Amino acid sequence: xxxxxxxxxxxxxxxxxxxxxxxxxxxxxPKTKIVPTxxxxxxxxxxxxxxxxxxxxxxxxxxxxxxxEVIGSLENGRVVALGVTDGSEGENWTRIISxxxxxxxxxxxxxxKYKY
Numbered sequence: 001x002x003x004x005x006x007x008x009x010x011x012x013x014x015x016x017x018x019x020x021x022x023x024x025x026x027x028x029x030p031k032t033k034i035v036p037t038x039x040x041x042x043x044x045x046x047x048x049x050x051x052x053x054x055x056x057x058x059x060x061x062x063x064x065x066x067x068x069e070v071i072g073s074l075e076n077g078r079v080v081a082l083g084v085t086d087g088s089e090g091e092n093w094t095r096i097i098s099x100x101x102x103x104x105x106x107x108x109x110x111x112x113k114y115k116y
Contacts, residue, residue: 046081046097048114053077055108062102066093072100080109 052060052074059073066089074080083097094106 045084046115047084048082048112049079050082050094050109050112051077051079052104052108053110060104060108062096062100062104064102066090066103068103071102074099074104080104082112082114 053076055076059075060078061070062072062074063069064071078099080096081098083095083101085095089095089103092106093103094109095103
C-alpha cells in the first residue's frame with residue numbers, strides 16, 4: 001500500500017477513535033481509486049459574508065475564475081458566503097461559495113463580516 005494511503009487510513013482511524021464513533025467502515029483496496037478534488041472545491045467553510053450592492057440596472061456576474069466565463073449572476077441585496085483563497089485572484093476579485101461558487105468583482109460587495 002502506498003505511504004499516503006497508509007497515512008490517510010491512520011488519520012481517519014485516529015479521528016474516529018478521538019470522536020468516539022461506534023461504527024467505522026473503511027476499505028482501501030488495490031482497486032480503490034482516489035480522484036483529486038479541483039482546487040476551487042476545497043475548504044468549503046465560509047470565512048465571512050458580504051452583501052451585493054452598487055449595481056445600477058444589471059446583476060453581478062459570477063465567473064468560473066477571475067475574468068473567466070460567466071456561470072451565473074446575483075441581484076442587489078443578495079448575501080454571499082466568502083470562500084478561502086490563496087490570493088492569486090488579486091485585489092479586484094473575491095471568491096464566493098454560496099449561493100453559487102465562483103468569483104465576483106470585489107467592488108460590488110459591501111457590509112462584509114468576517115469570521116476570524
